[in-house]
Amino acid sequence: MKEHDPLNSVLREWEAPEPPSAVDARVRAAYRSAHRSSLWRRIWSAQVTIPVPVLAAALLLLLAPVLWLQFRSHAPAPQPATVTPAGTGYMTRIETAGFKPLPDGATRVIRSGGWKQ
Amino acid sequence: MDAISESDSGLLEAAQHGDESSFLSLYRRYRTPLFRFAWRLTGSVATAEDVLQECFLALIEGASFDVDRGSLRAYLFGIARNLALKRIRLAERESEELEDTEADLDPLEDLLSAERSEVVARAVLALPPFQREAIVLFEYEELSLEEIAQVAGIEAGAVKARLHRARETLRRRLAPLIAARA
Numbered sequence: 499m500k501e502h503d504p505l506n507s508v509l510r511e512w513e514a515p516e517p518p519s520a521v522d523a524r525v526r527a528a529y530r531s532a533h534r535s536s537l538w539r540r541i542w543s544a545q546v547t548i549p550v551p552v553l554a555a556a557l558l559l560l561l562a563p564v565l566w567l568q569f570r571s572h573a574p575a576p577q578p579a580t581v582t583p584a585g586t587g588y589m590t591r592i593e594t595a596g597f598k599p600l601p602d603g604a605t606r607v608i609r610s611g612g613w614k615q
Numbered sequence: 616m617d618a619i620s621e622s623d624s625g626l627l628e629a630a631q632h633g634d635e636s637s638f639l640s641l642y643r644r645y646r647t648p649l650f651r652f653a654w655r656l657t658g659s660v661a662t663a664e665d666v667l668q669e670c671f672l673a674l675i676e677g678a679s680f681d682v683d684r685g686s687l688r689a690y691l692f693g694i695a696r697n698l699a700l701k702r703i704r705l706a707e708r709e710s711e712e713l714e715d716t717e718a719d720l721d722p723l724e725d726l727l728s729a730e731r732s733e734v735v736a737r738a739v740l741a742l743p744p745f746q747r748e749a750i751v752l753f754e755y756e757e758l759s760l761e762e763i764a765q766v767a768g769i770e771a772g773a774v775k776a777r778l779h780r781a782r783e784t785l786r787r788r789l790a791p792l793i794a795a796r797a
Contacts (some may be wrong), residue, residue, distance in 0.1 A: 503782075504793045504797055505782060505785060505786050505789065505793060506754065506795050507793045507796060508731075508735060508793055508796060509735060509739070509750075509754050509755075509785070509788050511731050511732045511735050511792075512655075512732045512735035512736045512739065512755075513650035513732060514650075514654050514655060514755070515654065515660065516650075517646055517647060517650035517663070517664065518660070520664075521646075521650070521664040521667055521668060522642075524637070524640075524664070524668055525642060525646075525667065525668050525671055525672075526635075526742055528671075528672050529630075529635065529638050529671070529672070529675060530635070530666055532672060532675060533633045533635075533675075543632070560783065562700060570670065592733070
């Protein structure tokens with residue numbers, strides 16, 4: 499803009515001073531104090547670079563116990579034995595928990611309706 | 616994006632993470648132009664020192680510099696400009712002499728009583744702040760119209776208009792000096 503304008507050369511006669519060296523020390527001290535107080539901010543803003551395969555493997559390792567427990571809890575529980583008497587037309591479920599056979603192995607046959615206390 | 620801006624953004628990132636040597640590299644690169652700019656806007660060494668210090672602290676503490684939106688140089692001049700204008704407004708509010716200083720200027724008398732640079736300084740400092748910043752950035756710091764537009768947050772066309780008005784005012788005020796040179 500207006501390369502040969504005599505105004506430009508007149509303006510150049512106004513020279514600025516160099517910044518005093520005292521200001522350098524002030525700026526440096528201000529920088530140090532600003533960074534000393536922001537240690538937590540630096541910790542929170544710290545960044546770590548991890549390759550994607552390593553991240554995937556780490557996630558898999560972390561999730562493996564959780565997935566295994568999940569699988570275990572959904573596995574079918576053992577069912578009690580079911581007996582279907584022939585010809586009766588209905589099904590009876592016999593609870594065998596706590597059943598103990600007689601020590602001598604003897605068998606008593608009780609007629610239907612013949613049981614008396 | 617040129618090589619300087621690229622290294623500027625790298626240095627800035629490192630400085631923001633606490634790397635003092637990166638901070639000092641940036642500081643040494645821009646301290647003189649920023650100080651000169653603040654000094655020419657405010658006319659005070661002490662104020663220019665404060666502006667320089669606050670400018671770099673603002674850059675480190677909460678800067679939202681985006682390399683895609685312009686150079687770090689223009690960004691820093693923008694911070695310095697805002698800090699300096701704030702101080703100019705405060706000084707004007709505190710001052711009782713708010714009238715246009717143009718009336719006090721007498722270039723012929725200045726030629727006799729003061730250095731030529733003093734005359735130029737008074738003429739530039741008497742410009743309205745927005746014209747002053749435009750002429751200082753363009754003539755002394757050699758920023759482009761686009762960079763000045765980024766610094767001032769206005770269109771390049773508006774910068775051109777401000778520069779034109781500033782130059783016309785200075786041409787009138789410094790006419791004796793210009794005539795002596797011709």
